[in-house]
Amino acid sequence: MPRQSVSDDDPITRLAAPPPDETEDQRAARLLAEREAKARSDAIDAEINRQRAAEKKEQKPIKVLLLGQSESGKSTTLKNFQLINSPKAFRAERASWRAVIQLNVVRSIRVILDLMNAAQASSAYPSPASSPIDSPSDDSRPPSPFPSEASPTLTAEHLKLKMRLSPLLQVEESLWRRLSPASATEYEATHLSPVTNLPSPVRTTKEISIQSSSAWKGAFGRFLSNTRGSMDSDQGIDFDDPKDPGVILHNCSEDMQKLWNDETVKSLLKANHILMEDQPGFFLNDLERVTALKYVPSDDDILKARLKTIGVSEHRFVFKTGTGSLSANQGTLLTKVREGSLISRVWKVFDVGGARSLVPRLAETYVFFDSFLLTHKFLYASLIAAWVPYFDDLDAIIFLAPLSAFDQTLAENPEVNRLEDSMMLWKSIVSNPLLKRTSLILFLNKCDILKAKLEAGIQFKRTVLSYGDRPNTFEATSSYMRKKFAAVLKQASPDSSRPFYHHFTSVIDTTSTSHILENVKDNIIRQNLTDSHLV
Protein backbone atom coordinates (compact mmCIF):
# COMPACT_ATOMS: atom_id res chain seq x y z
CA MET A 1 0.00 0.00 0.00
CA PRO A 2 1.41 3.41 -0.98
CA ARG A 3 2.37 5.74 1.79
CA GLN A 4 -0.09 8.65 2.28
CA SER A 5 1.36 12.11 1.96
CA VAL A 6 0.58 14.75 4.59
CA SER A 7 -1.79 16.57 2.22
CA ASP A 8 -3.70 13.40 1.41
CA ASP A 9 -4.58 13.38 5.02
CA ASP A 10 -6.39 16.69 5.00
CA PRO A 11 -10.23 16.29 5.07
CA ILE A 12 -10.94 18.40 1.96
CA THR A 13 -8.49 16.45 -0.16
CA ARG A 14 -9.99 13.29 1.18
CA LEU A 15 -13.51 14.46 0.28
CA ALA A 16 -12.46 15.46 -3.25
CA ALA A 17 -10.52 12.27 -3.83
CA PRO A 18 -12.14 9.64 -6.10
CA PRO A 19 -13.69 6.66 -4.31
CA PRO A 20 -11.16 3.86 -4.06
CA ASP A 21 -13.48 1.40 -5.86
CA GLU A 22 -14.29 3.78 -8.82
CA THR A 23 -15.06 2.03 -12.09
CA GLU A 24 -13.80 3.24 -15.52
CA ASP A 25 -17.31 4.61 -16.41
CA GLN A 26 -17.61 6.38 -13.08
CA ARG A 27 -14.16 7.92 -13.56
CA ALA A 28 -15.07 9.25 -17.02
CA ALA A 29 -18.33 10.73 -15.69
CA ARG A 30 -16.49 12.33 -12.76
CA LEU A 31 -13.87 13.90 -15.00
CA LEU A 32 -16.57 15.28 -17.33
CA ALA A 33 -18.45 16.78 -14.36
CA GLU A 34 -15.22 18.33 -13.09
CA ARG A 35 -14.47 19.85 -16.48
CA GLU A 36 -17.99 21.32 -16.67
CA ALA A 37 -17.70 22.73 -13.15
CA LYS A 38 -14.38 24.35 -14.04
CA ALA A 39 -15.83 25.87 -17.19
CA ARG A 40 -18.72 27.30 -15.13
CA SER A 41 -16.31 28.66 -12.55
CA ASP A 42 -14.12 30.24 -15.25
CA ALA A 43 -17.19 31.86 -16.83
CA ILE A 44 -18.20 33.31 -13.46
CA ASP A 45 -14.67 34.62 -12.92
CA ALA A 46 -14.67 36.15 -16.39
CA GLU A 47 -18.05 37.80 -15.72
CA ILE A 48 -16.80 39.18 -12.39
CA ASN A 49 -13.70 40.55 -14.09
CA ARG A 50 -15.78 42.07 -16.87
CA GLN A 51 -18.12 43.68 -14.34
CA ARG A 52 -15.15 45.00 -12.39
CA ALA A 53 -13.66 46.47 -15.56
CA ALA A 54 -17.02 48.00 -16.44
CA GLU A 55 -17.41 49.43 -12.94
CA LYS A 56 -13.90 50.83 -13.13
CA LYS A 57 -14.72 52.41 -16.47
CA GLU A 58 -18.04 53.54 -15.06
CA GLN A 59 -16.34 55.52 -12.34
CA LYS A 60 -14.29 57.40 -14.87
CA PRO A 61 -15.83 60.71 -15.78
CA ILE A 62 -17.20 61.24 -19.24
CA LYS A 63 -14.80 63.56 -21.04
CA VAL A 64 -16.07 66.04 -23.61
CA LEU A 65 -13.96 68.61 -25.46
CA LEU A 66 -15.43 71.75 -27.02
CA LEU A 67 -13.55 72.65 -30.18
CA GLY A 68 -13.78 75.21 -32.96
CA GLN A 69 -12.24 78.46 -34.13
CA SER A 70 -12.35 81.59 -31.99
CA GLU A 71 -15.85 83.08 -31.63
CA SER A 72 -17.46 79.83 -32.77
CA GLY A 73 -19.52 79.58 -29.56
CA LYS A 74 -17.57 77.08 -27.39
CA SER A 75 -17.75 79.08 -24.15
CA THR A 76 -21.39 79.91 -24.88
CA THR A 77 -22.14 76.18 -25.19
CA LEU A 78 -20.37 75.67 -21.89
CA LYS A 79 -22.61 78.35 -20.32
CA ASN A 80 -25.60 76.31 -21.52
CA PHE A 81 -24.16 73.22 -19.80
CA GLN A 82 -23.78 75.27 -16.61
CA LEU A 83 -27.30 76.64 -16.88
CA ILE A 84 -28.75 73.13 -17.24
CA ASN A 85 -26.62 71.60 -14.53
CA SER A 86 -26.61 74.30 -11.85
CA PRO A 87 -28.78 77.31 -12.69
CA LYS A 88 -28.34 78.73 -9.18
CA ALA A 89 -24.54 78.77 -9.41
CA PHE A 90 -24.78 80.15 -12.95
CA ARG A 91 -27.00 83.01 -11.82
CA ALA A 92 -24.85 83.69 -8.77
CA GLU A 93 -22.20 84.91 -11.20
CA ARG A 94 -24.32 87.74 -12.58
CA ALA A 95 -22.10 90.40 -10.97
CA SER A 96 -19.08 89.14 -12.91
CA TRP A 97 -20.99 88.93 -16.16
CA ARG A 98 -22.38 92.43 -15.61
CA ALA A 99 -18.77 93.68 -15.62
CA VAL A 100 -18.00 91.74 -18.83
CA ILE A 101 -21.09 93.21 -20.50
CA GLN A 102 -19.97 96.69 -19.42
CA LEU A 103 -16.62 96.00 -21.06
CA ASN A 104 -18.38 94.73 -24.19
CA VAL A 105 -20.37 97.96 -24.38
CA VAL A 106 -17.29 100.10 -23.91
CA ARG A 107 -15.41 98.10 -26.56
CA SER A 108 -18.17 98.64 -29.11
CA ILE A 109 -18.15 102.38 -28.40
CA ARG A 110 -14.33 102.31 -28.66
CA VAL A 111 -14.58 100.81 -32.14
CA ILE A 112 -16.76 103.75 -33.20
CA LEU A 113 -14.57 106.34 -31.46
CA ASP A 114 -11.43 104.89 -33.06
CA LEU A 115 -13.13 105.02 -36.42
CA MET A 116 -14.01 108.67 -35.84
CA ASN A 117 -10.39 109.39 -34.88
CA ALA A 118 -9.17 107.71 -38.05
CA ALA A 119 -11.69 109.64 -40.14
CA GLN A 120 -10.60 112.86 -38.46
CA ALA A 121 -6.95 112.04 -39.14
CA SER A 122 -7.69 111.14 -42.72
CA SER A 123 -9.51 114.43 -43.33
CA ALA A 124 -6.38 116.21 -42.05
CA TYR A 125 -4.34 114.60 -44.85
CA PRO A 126 -5.31 115.47 -48.40
CA SER A 127 -5.52 112.47 -50.67
CA PRO A 128 -2.77 112.16 -53.34
CA ALA A 129 -5.27 113.10 -56.05
CA SER A 130 -5.98 116.42 -54.39
CA SER A 131 -2.30 117.23 -53.81
CA PRO A 132 -0.55 119.46 -56.25
CA ILE A 133 1.54 117.42 -58.71
CA ASP A 134 4.73 119.25 -57.79
CA SER A 135 4.22 118.99 -54.01
CA PRO A 136 7.38 118.09 -52.08
CA SER A 137 8.07 114.35 -52.16
CA ASP A 138 9.76 114.17 -48.75
CA ASP A 139 6.47 114.15 -46.89
CA SER A 140 7.17 111.97 -43.86
CA ARG A 141 3.59 111.87 -42.59
CA PRO A 142 2.05 108.39 -42.26
CA PRO A 143 -0.33 107.33 -44.97
CA SER A 144 -3.99 107.96 -44.30
CA PRO A 145 -5.76 104.84 -43.06
CA PHE A 146 -8.85 105.62 -45.11
CA PRO A 147 -9.40 107.11 -48.51
CA SER A 148 -10.95 110.49 -47.90
CA GLU A 149 -14.00 109.72 -50.03
CA ALA A 150 -14.85 106.80 -47.67
CA SER A 151 -15.15 109.04 -44.63
CA PRO A 152 -18.23 111.17 -44.17
CA THR A 153 -17.38 114.54 -42.64
CA LEU A 154 -17.61 114.82 -38.89
CA THR A 155 -19.07 117.98 -37.45
CA ALA A 156 -18.06 119.94 -34.33
CA GLU A 157 -21.03 118.28 -32.62
CA HIS A 158 -19.50 114.85 -33.27
CA LEU A 159 -16.21 115.96 -31.78
CA LYS A 160 -17.98 117.24 -28.66
CA LEU A 161 -19.81 113.94 -28.37
CA LYS A 162 -16.50 112.14 -28.64
CA MET A 163 -15.07 114.28 -25.83
CA ARG A 164 -18.06 113.67 -23.59
CA LEU A 165 -17.59 109.93 -24.03
CA SER A 166 -13.91 109.98 -23.07
CA PRO A 167 -14.59 108.88 -19.43
CA LEU A 168 -15.53 105.51 -20.89
CA LEU A 169 -11.88 104.88 -21.66
CA GLN A 170 -11.08 105.13 -17.95
CA VAL A 171 -13.91 102.73 -17.21
CA GLU A 172 -12.39 100.28 -19.63
CA GLU A 173 -8.95 100.55 -18.08
CA SER A 174 -10.27 100.21 -14.55
CA LEU A 175 -12.47 97.21 -15.35
CA TRP A 176 -9.63 95.70 -17.32
CA ARG A 177 -7.19 96.05 -14.44
CA ARG A 178 -9.64 94.53 -12.00
CA LEU A 179 -10.47 91.71 -14.34
CA SER A 180 -7.10 90.15 -13.97
CA PRO A 181 -3.42 90.78 -13.39
CA ALA A 182 -1.66 91.82 -16.58
CA SER A 183 0.09 88.49 -16.94
CA ALA A 184 -3.18 86.62 -17.11
CA THR A 185 -4.72 88.55 -19.96
CA GLU A 186 -3.91 88.96 -23.57
CA TYR A 187 -4.58 91.79 -25.92
CA GLU A 188 -6.10 90.97 -29.25
CA ALA A 189 -3.27 90.34 -31.66
CA THR A 190 -3.35 92.95 -34.34
CA HIS A 191 -0.20 92.95 -36.39
CA LEU A 192 -0.06 89.64 -38.16
CA SER A 193 0.32 90.81 -41.65
CA PRO A 194 0.67 93.94 -43.68
CA VAL A 195 -2.13 92.67 -45.89
CA THR A 196 -5.58 93.07 -44.47
CA ASN A 197 -9.14 93.43 -45.57
CA LEU A 198 -10.46 94.02 -42.08
CA PRO A 199 -11.31 97.51 -40.90
CA SER A 200 -8.49 98.61 -38.66
CA PRO A 201 -10.52 99.86 -35.65
CA VAL A 202 -12.04 96.41 -35.25
CA ARG A 203 -8.62 94.79 -35.39
CA THR A 204 -6.81 97.25 -33.21
CA THR A 205 -9.39 97.69 -30.47
CA LYS A 206 -8.34 95.21 -27.84
CA GLU A 207 -10.74 92.46 -27.03
CA ILE A 208 -11.08 91.26 -23.47
CA SER A 209 -9.66 87.84 -22.99
CA ILE A 210 -8.76 85.90 -19.95
CA GLN A 211 -6.55 82.99 -19.04
CA SER A 212 -8.88 80.14 -18.22
CA SER A 213 -6.92 79.39 -15.09
CA SER A 214 -7.35 82.84 -13.54
CA ALA A 215 -10.08 83.37 -10.98
CA TRP A 216 -11.57 86.38 -12.71
CA LYS A 217 -15.09 85.71 -11.46
CA GLY A 218 -13.82 85.77 -7.90
CA ALA A 219 -12.13 89.10 -8.57
CA PHE A 220 -15.35 90.66 -9.72
CA GLY A 221 -17.27 89.07 -6.90
CA ARG A 222 -14.91 90.69 -4.40
CA PHE A 223 -15.00 93.94 -6.25
CA LEU A 224 -18.74 94.16 -6.41
CA SER A 225 -19.65 92.48 -3.18
CA ASN A 226 -19.56 94.02 0.23
CA THR A 227 -21.86 94.17 3.16
CA ARG A 228 -23.53 97.49 2.46
CA GLY A 229 -27.24 97.76 2.92
CA SER A 230 -27.53 98.86 -0.70
CA MET A 231 -26.24 95.56 -1.97
CA ASP A 232 -28.62 93.32 -3.80
CA SER A 233 -28.17 90.17 -1.81
CA ASP A 234 -29.40 87.85 -4.58
CA GLN A 235 -27.19 89.24 -7.29
CA GLY A 236 -24.07 90.20 -5.32
CA ILE A 237 -24.10 93.65 -6.93
CA ASP A 238 -23.56 96.82 -4.95
CA PHE A 239 -25.50 99.38 -6.92
CA ASP A 240 -24.53 102.30 -4.64
CA ASP A 241 -20.80 101.75 -4.80
CA PRO A 242 -19.40 105.08 -6.13
CA LYS A 243 -16.60 103.09 -7.80
CA ASP A 244 -19.08 100.93 -9.71
CA PRO A 245 -18.35 101.59 -13.42
CA GLY A 246 -22.09 101.30 -13.94
CA VAL A 247 -22.41 104.88 -12.68
CA ILE A 248 -20.17 106.35 -15.40
CA LEU A 249 -21.80 104.15 -18.01
CA HIS A 250 -25.19 105.37 -16.87
CA ASN A 251 -24.06 108.99 -17.05
CA CYS A 252 -22.75 108.43 -20.59
CA SER A 253 -25.78 106.42 -21.66
CA GLU A 254 -27.61 109.18 -23.54
CA ASP A 255 -24.48 110.17 -25.45
CA MET A 256 -23.74 106.54 -26.32
CA GLN A 257 -27.25 106.17 -27.69
CA LYS A 258 -26.86 109.41 -29.63
CA LEU A 259 -23.60 108.15 -31.10
CA TRP A 260 -25.01 104.75 -32.05
CA ASN A 261 -28.10 106.28 -33.69
CA ASP A 262 -26.20 109.03 -35.51
CA GLU A 263 -26.59 108.92 -39.30
CA THR A 264 -23.01 110.09 -39.99
CA VAL A 265 -21.65 107.38 -37.70
CA LYS A 266 -23.82 104.85 -39.50
CA SER A 267 -22.39 105.93 -42.86
CA LEU A 268 -18.89 105.87 -41.42
CA LEU A 269 -19.40 102.27 -40.25
CA LYS A 270 -20.91 101.32 -43.59
CA ALA A 271 -18.15 102.99 -45.58
CA ASN A 272 -15.64 100.92 -43.62
CA HIS A 273 -17.65 97.70 -43.94
CA ILE A 274 -18.11 97.34 -40.20
CA LEU A 275 -21.29 95.61 -39.11
CA MET A 276 -21.40 96.15 -35.37
CA GLU A 277 -24.26 93.64 -35.04
CA ASP A 278 -21.79 91.00 -36.27
CA GLN A 279 -19.31 91.69 -33.52
CA PRO A 280 -19.33 89.41 -30.49
CA GLY A 281 -20.67 91.01 -27.31
CA PHE A 282 -22.99 93.36 -29.19
CA PHE A 283 -25.27 95.28 -26.79
CA LEU A 284 -25.62 98.63 -28.59
CA ASN A 285 -29.30 98.01 -29.36
CA ASP A 286 -29.91 97.52 -25.62
CA LEU A 287 -27.97 100.52 -24.34
CA GLU A 288 -30.76 102.02 -22.27
CA ARG A 289 -31.42 98.72 -20.51
CA VAL A 290 -27.82 97.59 -19.90
CA THR A 291 -26.66 101.00 -18.68
CA ALA A 292 -29.57 101.41 -16.24
CA LEU A 293 -28.30 102.04 -12.71
CA LYS A 294 -29.91 98.87 -11.38
CA TYR A 295 -29.10 96.72 -14.37
CA VAL A 296 -28.94 93.01 -13.62
CA PRO A 297 -27.98 90.78 -16.58
CA SER A 298 -30.57 88.27 -17.72
CA ASP A 299 -29.62 84.70 -18.70
CA ASP A 300 -29.77 85.77 -22.35
CA ASP A 301 -27.43 88.71 -21.67
CA ILE A 302 -24.92 86.38 -20.01
CA LEU A 303 -25.01 84.08 -23.02
CA LYS A 304 -24.40 87.02 -25.34
CA ALA A 305 -21.55 88.45 -23.24
CA ARG A 306 -18.18 87.95 -24.92
CA LEU A 307 -15.02 86.99 -23.08
CA LYS A 308 -12.35 85.42 -25.24
CA THR A 309 -10.81 82.25 -23.79
CA ILE A 310 -7.07 81.79 -23.56
CA GLY A 311 -5.81 78.33 -22.65
CA VAL A 312 -8.05 75.50 -21.46
CA SER A 313 -10.57 75.38 -18.66
CA GLU A 314 -12.03 72.23 -17.16
CA HIS A 315 -15.58 72.11 -15.81
CA ARG A 316 -17.10 69.32 -13.75
CA PHE A 317 -20.78 68.45 -13.94
CA VAL A 318 -22.88 65.69 -12.45
CA PHE A 319 -25.59 64.73 -14.90
CA LYS A 320 -28.37 62.23 -14.51
CA THR A 321 -28.90 60.12 -17.60
CA GLY A 322 -31.97 60.93 -19.67
CA THR A 323 -33.99 58.69 -21.96
CA GLY A 324 -34.75 61.27 -24.63
CA SER A 325 -33.43 59.66 -27.78
CA LEU A 326 -32.89 56.10 -26.67
CA SER A 327 -34.44 53.03 -28.24
CA ALA A 328 -36.75 50.81 -26.15
CA ASN A 329 -33.91 48.40 -25.49
CA GLN A 330 -31.54 51.11 -24.40
CA GLY A 331 -34.31 52.72 -22.37
CA THR A 332 -34.70 49.47 -20.44
CA LEU A 333 -30.99 49.40 -19.86
CA LEU A 334 -31.05 52.93 -18.53
CA THR A 335 -33.91 52.03 -16.20
CA LYS A 336 -31.72 49.25 -14.83
CA VAL A 337 -28.84 51.64 -14.69
CA ARG A 338 -30.87 54.09 -12.65
CA GLU A 339 -31.83 51.39 -10.18
CA GLY A 340 -28.18 50.55 -9.73
CA SER A 341 -25.09 52.58 -9.12
CA LEU A 342 -25.12 54.50 -12.42
CA ILE A 343 -27.88 56.94 -11.52
CA SER A 344 -25.64 59.94 -12.18
CA ARG A 345 -22.36 60.42 -13.93
CA VAL A 346 -19.55 62.86 -13.54
CA TRP A 347 -18.78 64.77 -16.73
CA LYS A 348 -15.71 66.80 -17.46
CA VAL A 349 -16.20 69.39 -20.14
CA PHE A 350 -13.11 71.16 -21.48
CA ASP A 351 -13.43 74.61 -23.02
CA VAL A 352 -10.40 75.66 -25.04
CA GLY A 353 -9.36 78.95 -26.59
CA GLY A 354 -9.84 78.82 -30.35
CA ALA A 355 -7.68 81.82 -31.21
CA ARG A 356 -4.27 81.25 -32.64
CA SER A 357 -1.96 83.37 -30.57
CA LEU A 358 0.46 85.35 -32.61
CA VAL A 359 3.87 85.94 -31.24
CA PRO A 360 6.12 88.46 -33.00
CA ARG A 361 8.34 85.60 -34.21
CA LEU A 362 5.39 84.35 -36.19
CA ALA A 363 4.81 87.71 -37.79
CA GLU A 364 8.46 87.68 -38.77
CA THR A 365 8.00 84.21 -40.23
CA TYR A 366 5.27 85.64 -42.35
CA VAL A 367 7.48 88.35 -43.72
CA PHE A 368 10.48 86.05 -44.09
CA PHE A 369 8.79 83.31 -46.07
CA ASP A 370 6.35 85.68 -47.67
CA SER A 371 4.09 82.68 -47.87
CA PHE A 372 0.61 82.84 -46.54
CA LEU A 373 0.12 79.10 -46.77
CA LEU A 374 3.20 78.21 -44.79
CA THR A 375 2.33 80.63 -42.02
CA HIS A 376 -1.22 79.45 -41.93
CA LYS A 377 -0.22 75.79 -41.73
CA PHE A 378 2.05 76.73 -38.88
CA LEU A 379 -0.85 78.43 -37.13
CA TYR A 380 -3.01 75.33 -37.55
CA ALA A 381 -0.31 73.06 -36.27
CA SER A 382 0.23 75.22 -33.19
CA LEU A 383 -3.49 75.36 -32.43
CA ILE A 384 -4.01 71.60 -32.80
CA ALA A 385 -0.85 70.99 -30.75
CA ALA A 386 -2.38 73.00 -27.91
CA TRP A 387 -5.48 70.76 -28.00
CA VAL A 388 -3.73 67.37 -28.37
CA PRO A 389 -3.03 66.82 -24.62
CA TYR A 390 -6.81 66.69 -24.13
CA PHE A 391 -7.43 64.06 -26.84
CA ASP A 392 -6.51 61.15 -24.60
CA ASP A 393 -9.42 58.99 -23.41
CA LEU A 394 -11.94 61.42 -24.77
CA ASP A 395 -15.58 60.33 -25.07
CA ALA A 396 -16.76 63.05 -27.41
CA ILE A 397 -15.87 66.24 -29.20
CA ILE A 398 -18.47 68.93 -29.72
CA PHE A 399 -17.13 70.82 -32.72
CA LEU A 400 -18.62 74.25 -33.35
CA ALA A 401 -18.64 75.71 -36.85
CA PRO A 402 -20.33 79.11 -37.13
CA LEU A 403 -22.23 79.03 -40.44
CA SER A 404 -22.91 82.77 -40.27
CA ALA A 405 -19.20 83.44 -40.77
CA PHE A 406 -19.37 82.68 -44.50
CA ASP A 407 -18.62 86.31 -45.34
CA GLN A 408 -16.08 86.98 -42.57
CA THR A 409 -12.33 86.50 -42.27
CA LEU A 410 -10.23 85.45 -39.30
CA ALA A 411 -9.08 88.16 -36.90
CA GLU A 412 -5.75 86.32 -36.73
CA ASN A 413 -5.35 86.19 -40.49
CA PRO A 414 -7.55 88.41 -42.63
CA GLU A 415 -6.66 86.36 -45.70
CA VAL A 416 -8.64 83.38 -44.46
CA ASN A 417 -12.38 82.99 -44.76
CA ARG A 418 -13.84 81.88 -41.44
CA LEU A 419 -16.06 79.17 -42.87
CA GLU A 420 -13.16 77.72 -44.82
CA ASP A 421 -11.07 77.85 -41.65
CA SER A 422 -13.75 75.86 -39.82
CA MET A 423 -13.69 73.23 -42.55
CA MET A 424 -9.89 73.00 -42.34
CA LEU A 425 -9.99 72.62 -38.56
CA TRP A 426 -12.74 70.01 -38.87
CA LYS A 427 -10.62 68.11 -41.37
CA SER A 428 -7.61 68.10 -39.02
CA ILE A 429 -9.78 66.87 -36.17
CA VAL A 430 -11.61 64.09 -38.02
CA SER A 431 -8.42 62.78 -39.60
CA ASN A 432 -6.45 62.76 -36.35
CA PRO A 433 -5.58 59.13 -35.50
CA LEU A 434 -5.78 59.85 -31.76
CA LEU A 435 -9.48 60.58 -32.16
CA LYS A 436 -10.54 57.68 -34.31
CA ARG A 437 -12.80 56.26 -31.60
CA THR A 438 -14.09 59.58 -30.27
CA SER A 439 -17.73 60.44 -30.93
CA LEU A 440 -18.11 63.56 -33.05
CA ILE A 441 -20.90 66.03 -32.52
CA LEU A 442 -21.00 68.87 -35.00
CA PHE A 443 -22.81 72.08 -34.05
CA LEU A 444 -23.47 74.10 -37.20
CA ASN A 445 -23.82 77.23 -35.10
CA LYS A 446 -24.98 80.84 -35.30
CA CYS A 447 -27.94 79.82 -37.45
CA ASP A 448 -29.84 82.89 -36.20
CA ILE A 449 -27.20 85.21 -37.68
CA LEU A 450 -27.03 83.15 -40.88
CA LYS A 451 -30.81 83.53 -41.31
CA ALA A 452 -30.63 87.29 -40.65
CA LYS A 453 -27.81 87.75 -43.18
CA LEU A 454 -29.58 85.80 -45.90
CA GLU A 455 -32.82 87.64 -45.23
CA ALA A 456 -30.91 90.93 -45.51
CA GLY A 457 -29.93 89.84 -49.03
CA ILE A 458 -26.29 88.92 -48.42
CA GLN A 459 -25.45 86.33 -51.06
CA PHE A 460 -23.97 83.07 -49.81
CA LYS A 461 -22.48 82.33 -53.22
CA ARG A 462 -20.48 85.55 -53.21
CA THR A 463 -17.95 84.05 -50.79
CA VAL A 464 -18.78 80.33 -51.09
CA LEU A 465 -18.18 80.15 -54.81
CA SER A 466 -18.94 76.43 -55.12
CA TYR A 467 -22.49 77.14 -53.94
CA GLY A 468 -23.33 78.29 -57.46
CA ASP A 469 -26.90 79.22 -58.25
CA ARG A 470 -28.63 77.35 -55.45
CA PRO A 471 -31.28 79.32 -53.55
CA ASN A 472 -30.07 81.92 -51.06
CA THR A 473 -32.20 80.45 -48.26
CA PHE A 474 -31.38 79.13 -44.81
CA GLU A 475 -32.65 75.63 -45.65
CA ALA A 476 -30.56 75.34 -48.82
CA THR A 477 -27.35 76.91 -47.47
CA SER A 478 -27.37 75.05 -44.14
CA SER A 479 -28.08 71.72 -45.79
CA TYR A 480 -25.29 72.39 -48.32
CA MET A 481 -22.81 73.05 -45.53
CA ARG A 482 -23.96 70.00 -43.54
CA LYS A 483 -23.22 67.84 -46.58
CA LYS A 484 -19.80 69.49 -46.99
CA PHE A 485 -18.82 68.76 -43.38
CA ALA A 486 -20.14 65.17 -43.65
CA ALA A 487 -18.18 64.68 -46.89
CA VAL A 488 -14.95 65.84 -45.20
CA LEU A 489 -15.56 63.34 -42.41
CA LYS A 490 -16.23 60.52 -44.85
CA GLN A 491 -13.17 61.36 -46.89
CA ALA A 492 -10.89 61.63 -43.86
CA SER A 493 -12.05 58.42 -42.19
CA PRO A 494 -13.91 56.28 -44.77
CA ASP A 495 -13.88 53.05 -42.74
CA SER A 496 -14.69 54.60 -39.44
CA SER A 497 -17.89 53.58 -37.75
CA ARG A 498 -17.52 56.14 -34.99
CA PRO A 499 -20.72 57.93 -34.05
CA PHE A 500 -21.34 61.25 -35.78
CA TYR A 501 -24.22 63.59 -35.01
CA HIS A 502 -24.94 67.07 -36.27
CA HIS A 503 -27.23 69.83 -35.04
CA PHE A 504 -28.19 73.23 -36.41
CA THR A 505 -27.75 75.50 -33.42
CA SER A 506 -28.02 79.03 -32.11
CA VAL A 507 -26.37 78.48 -28.78
CA ILE A 508 -27.45 81.86 -27.41
CA ASP A 509 -30.99 80.41 -27.44
CA THR A 510 -31.13 78.58 -24.11
CA THR A 511 -34.40 76.73 -24.79
CA SER A 512 -33.45 75.07 -28.06
CA THR A 513 -29.89 74.48 -26.86
CA SER A 514 -31.04 72.73 -23.68
CA HIS A 515 -33.03 70.24 -25.81
CA ILE A 516 -30.05 69.67 -28.08
CA LEU A 517 -27.72 69.17 -25.13
CA GLU A 518 -30.12 66.61 -23.59
CA ASN A 519 -29.93 64.72 -26.86
CA VAL A 520 -26.16 65.07 -26.97
CA LYS A 521 -25.87 63.80 -23.39
CA ASP A 522 -28.01 60.75 -24.20
CA ASN A 523 -25.97 59.93 -27.28
CA ILE A 524 -22.67 60.23 -25.43
CA ILE A 525 -23.84 58.14 -22.48
CA ARG A 526 -25.23 55.50 -24.82
CA GLN A 527 -21.91 55.29 -26.62
CA ASN A 528 -20.08 55.16 -23.31
CA LEU A 529 -22.27 52.25 -22.15
CA THR A 530 -21.72 50.48 -25.46
CA ASP A 531 -17.97 50.88 -25.07
CA SER A 532 -18.22 49.47 -21.53
CA HIS A 533 -20.05 46.42 -23.02
CA LEU A 534 -23.09 47.25 -20.93
CA VAL A 535 -25.33 47.40 -24.01
Ligand SMILES: Nc1nc2c(ncn2[C@@H]2O[C@H](COP(=O)(O)OP(=O)(O)OP(=O)(O)O)[C@@H](O)[C@H]2O)c(=O)[nH]1
Ligand atom coordinates in the same frame (compact mmCIF):
# COMPACT_ATOMS: atom_id res chain seq x y z
N1 LIG B 1 -26.20 85.41 -32.33
C1 LIG B 1 -25.44 84.42 -31.90
N2 LIG B 1 -24.34 84.69 -31.18
C2 LIG B 1 -23.60 83.64 -30.75
C3 LIG B 1 -23.93 82.29 -31.03
N3 LIG B 1 -23.01 81.51 -30.47
C4 LIG B 1 -22.13 82.33 -29.84
N4 LIG B 1 -22.50 83.61 -30.02
C5 LIG B 1 -21.80 84.81 -29.54
O1 LIG B 1 -20.53 84.84 -30.17
C6 LIG B 1 -19.56 85.32 -29.27
C7 LIG B 1 -18.41 84.36 -29.21
O2 LIG B 1 -18.81 83.18 -28.56
P1 LIG B 1 -17.84 82.41 -27.57
O3 LIG B 1 -18.65 81.30 -26.98
O4 LIG B 1 -17.18 83.35 -26.65
O5 LIG B 1 -16.78 81.84 -28.61
P2 LIG B 1 -15.56 80.85 -28.32
O6 LIG B 1 -15.65 79.77 -29.33
O7 LIG B 1 -15.54 80.44 -26.90
O8 LIG B 1 -14.33 81.79 -28.67
P3 LIG B 1 -12.81 81.75 -28.06
O9 LIG B 1 -12.92 81.77 -26.57
O10 LIG B 1 -12.16 82.97 -28.63
O11 LIG B 1 -12.19 80.49 -28.59
C8 LIG B 1 -20.25 85.54 -27.93
O12 LIG B 1 -20.53 86.92 -27.79
C9 LIG B 1 -21.53 84.74 -28.05
O13 LIG B 1 -22.59 85.31 -27.32
C10 LIG B 1 -25.11 82.04 -31.80
O14 LIG B 1 -25.47 80.90 -32.11
N5 LIG B 1 -25.81 83.14 -32.21
Ligand SMILES: [Mg+2]
Ligand atom coordinates in the same frame (compact mmCIF):
# COMPACT_ATOMS: atom_id res chain seq x y z
MG1 LIG C 1 -14.22 80.79 -25.37
